[in-house]
Amino acid sequence: MISKNAKVLVVDDDNDVLVAVKMLLKPEVKEVVTEKNPERILSILSKDKFDVILLDMNYKSALNTGNEGFFWLKKILEKDKEAVVIMITAYGDVELAVRSLKEGATDFILKPWRNDKMLATIADAYQKSQNKSKKQVSVEVKENHAPAPKEGFSFSELIGNSEVMMDVRKKIEKVAPTDANVLILGENGTGKELIARALHKFSLRADKPFVSVDLGSLTDTLFESELFGHKKGAYTDAKEDRVGRIETASGGTLFLDEIGNIAMPHQAKLLTVLQNRQVTRLGTNKPVDIDIRLICATNMPIYEMATQNKFRKDLIYRVNTVEITLPPLRQRGDDIIVLAEHFAGIYAKKYNKPVPQFEEATIKKLKQYSWHGNVRELQHAVERAVIMAERSVLRPDDFVFTHFEATPEVVSAGDALRLDEMEKNTILRVIEKHQGNITKAARELGITRTALYRRLEKHDI
Ligand SMILES: Nc1ncnc2c1ncn2[C@@H]1O[C@H](COP(=O)(O)OP(=O)(O)OP(=O)(O)O)[C@@H](O)[C@H]1O
Numbered sequence: 001m002i003s004k005n006a007k008v009l010v011v012d013d014d015n016d017v018l019v020a021v022k023m024l025l026k027p028e029v030k031e032v033v034t035e036k037n038p039e040r041i042l043s044i045l046s047k048d049k050f051d052v053i054l055l056d057m058n059y060k061s062a063l064n065t066g067n068e069g070f071f072w073l074k075k076i077l078e079k080d081k082e083a084v085v086i087m088i089t090a091y092g093d094v095e096l097a098v099r100s101l102k103e104g105a106t107d108f109i110l111k112p113w114r115n116d117k118m119l120a121t122i123a124d125a126y127q128k129s130q131n132k133s134k135k136q137v138s139v140e141v142k143e144n145h146a147p148a149p150k151e152g153f154s155f156s157e158l159i160g161n162s163e164v165m166m167d168v169r170k171k172i173e174k175v176a177p178t179d180a181n182v183l184i185l186g187e188n189g190t191g192k193e194l195i196a197r198a199l200h201k202f203s204l205r206a207d208k209p210f211v212s213v214d215l216g217s218l219t220d221t222l223f224e225s226e227l228f229g230h231k232k233g234a235y236t237d238a239k240e241d242r243v244g245r246i247e248t249a250s251g252g253t254l255f256l257d258e259i260g261n262i263a264m265p266h267q268a269k270l271l272t273v274l275q276n277r278q279v280t281r282l283g284t285n286k287p288v289d290i291d292i293r294l295i296c297a298t299n300m301p302i303y304e305m306a307t308q309n310k311f312r313k314d315l316i317y318r319v320n321t322v323e324i325t326l327p328p329l330r331q332r333g334d335d336i337i338v339l340a341e342h343f344a345g346i347y348a349k350k351y352n353k354p355v356p357q358f359e360e361a362t363i364k365k366l367k368q369y370s371w372h373g374n375v376r377e378l379q380h381a382v383e384r385a386v387i388m389a390e391r392s393v394l395r396p397d398d399f400v401f402t403h404f405e406a407t408p409e410v411v412s413a414g415d416a417l418r419l420d421e422m423e424k425n426t427i428l429r430v431i432e433k434h435q436g437n438i439t440k441a442a443r444e445l446g447i448t449r450t451a452l453y454r455r456l457e458k459h460d461i
Contacts, residue, residue, distance in 0.1 A: 002123045007031045007049070011038055011072070012056035012088060017111070021054065024115055025122070038072045045079055051129040052122055054109070057089040057100075070100055077104045084129040086121060088113075099321060110178070158191070158198060159342045160335040164327050168195065175322050176202035183259075183319050184297040186326030189376030192297035193257060195324060200253040205293055208252030213245050216258030223266050225282055228273070234283025246279045246290055254292045259319065260300025260311065267312045274318050294319060304433075329371040329378060331446045336366055339375060343382040344394070354392045356385075365396045370446075424459040427452070431461075 006029040010021045018034040025032045035044060038059055053076060057069030069087055076083050087100050087108040101108065106125050109118055158169065175182060176199045184192040193212065200210040218226055225234070229244030246254060262270070273279050274294065278287035296319045305311035329336060340358065348355040358366075371377055385398040427445065434440040442452040455461075 002028045002119065002126050003030075003051075004028075005030050006051045006122075006126045008033070008052045008054065008122065009041075009044065009048075009050040010034045010054040011036075011041055012054075013037070013059045014056070017056070017088070021118075024118065028119065038068065041072055042075060042079060045076065045083075051084065052125045053083060053085045054122075055085050055087055055105075057087055070103065073100050073103060073105055082129075082132045084125050084132070086125050158194060159339050160332060161338060162332040162335045164332060165335060168324060168326065171322070171324055172198050172202060175199065177204055179203075179293050180321040181294045181296070181319050182322045182324060183316075184295065184324045184326065185302075186297075186299060187328050187372070187374055188299050189374035190326035190328060191375050192299075192326060193255065195326065196253075196255045196257075196295045196297060199295055200255075200293075203253065203293060205252045209249055210253045210255065211245050211249035212255040212257060214257045216261040220263065220266075223262070224269065227270070228279050229281040231281055231283035234281075238283065242281075244279060244281060246273060246292065247281075247288060249292045250290045252292070254294050256294070256296045256319075258298055258300075259296040260298035260302045260305065264310075264312070267315050271312060271315045271318060274315075301433075327443075328446065329374040330369075331443070334367075336371070336378065337363055339378055340366055340382050343379050344386060347383045347386040351387055353386060353389075356389060356392045356394045358394050359396070361396045362394050362399065365399060369399075369401060420459075423455065424461070427455060427459065428461065 002025075008025055008029055008031070010018060010025075010032060012018055012021075012034075013036050015036065018036065022032050022034055033044065033048070033050070035041065038056075041055075055069055055072060055076070059068045069089070073085055073087065076085055081104075084106045085104070087105045088111060089108055090111050106128055107121050109121055158165070172195065182196075182199060184195050186192050196212070197210060200206060213227065215223075224230075225238065225242060225244070227244050227246050229242050229247055230238045232238055232240045256270075273290075276287070277290055279290050280287045300311075302311045302316060306313045306316055329339075337358070344356050344358075347353075366378075373380075381399055381401070384400075385394050389395075389398045427441070430444050431438070431441045434444070438449055438452060442449045445452065447455075
């Protein structure tokens with residue numbers, strides 16, 4: 001249900017689209033105004049107010065820059081920064097649509113659309129417009145406009161109920177069916193590859209190949225032949241023709257892991273391939289067209305690297321249409337326990353043992369530990385505990401950590417001094433990294449801002 005009070009403006013130069021949307025929306029809303037000519041948007045908006053604006057991305061008649069929708073979105077938001085705009089876009093223009101979300105559009109709809117999905121998206125957008133106007137005018141208007149239920153998203157391998165994981169799931173649901181390039185950021189073992197696979201699994205390319213390349217493990221000499229392929233004899237070790245990984249991924253998804261680790265000259269070559277959407281095998285001069293959805297991941301601070309000219313900015317812009325950041329496990333609260341129980345179930349089955357319980361003290365220990373190896377480290381720790389445990393209740397001693405374990409009860413006075421110093425140095429380093437931004441530093445350290453301020457005071461920083 002949208003709302004019988006809703007007023008919707010639809011702008012598209014395709015008459016068929018206007019007619020179809022009008023027929024669909026008329027019984028659902030108060031008023032639908034359609035407009036073929038985007039040049040008229042601003043004059044329409046100066047006479048009338050709309051709860052939701054549906055805006056096409058491309059207009060045949062206008063200057064063909066490929067992103068007129070983007071231009072008009074800006075104009076609309078300049079006029080009314082609270083305007084709720086849904087972009088209508090063809091499948092191939094998805095990257096632009098996703099970028100428009102960054103620029104302030106509320107949502108987008110892909111052409112051809114499913115009517116139920118279109119109605120649900122408009123209902124959501126209408127709800128947003130009401131929340132925005134409620135914020136502006138403090139008059140309480142009670143209305144029955146519950147958002148329409150959306151299709152459920154289930155990805156049972158992706159465990160975690162923390163707010164961030166919920167957000168990640170929502171993002172996957174939204175972005176997966178598009179062809180938008182995705183950049184996944186996060187420390188080692190936070191689940192970047194798992195997310196990349198989820199994006200592929202829920203994309204329109206799901207039955208095509210998912211090709212994963214660990215760029216960090218490629219030597220300089222292997223980089224090009226592995227990615228671009230080669231012709232027999234192209235260089236000494238090229239004993240036969242080889243299809244590169246990019247070509248193998250054509251039609252499907254290419255996952256480039258550890259993109260932060262590639263050398264500058266290779267960055268330039270990769271950028272050329274991505275820009276031209278063509279790849280040329282070494283030893284040939286015949287470019288081959290490629291059709292890939294690109295997902296990249298890194299644990300490196302590539303934005304910082306770009307400011308130091310260690311990573312190409314233009315390559316970042318090419319790969320980061322949508323960004324998903326996975327926070328470290330230590331910042332995901334109870335997810336640690338949910339994941340530990342999940343892995344305990346898996347390994348109990350694998351090793352033919354009863355599914356173990358976790359003692360309270362064990363839960364406390366797991367939650368306190370820093371998990372620098374993130375989910376991967378937790379997974380291995382639980383596997384080891386399940387194998388080694390003598391009973392079906394896991395006790396703190398069943399978990400032996402390889403990393404430095406900050407358990408205040410067991411440190412001696414000398415250790416405590418060292419700990420203090422390490423804490424101070426870590427805080428200074430992280431604050432410096434974030435150029436004094438306390439919110440960002442606190443987030444990275446896995447503590448609240450207040451807790452960080454307390455520590456600043458304690459260390460006289
Ligand atoms: N949310 C999660 N739910 C269940 N399993 C997870 C989750 N996140 C990560 N894992 C598991 O943890 C392990 C590490 O995940 P993954 O390889 O995706 O991490 P990564 O960030 O790509 O690591 P790296 O940076 O080292 O390449 C995998 O076995 C993965 O299945």
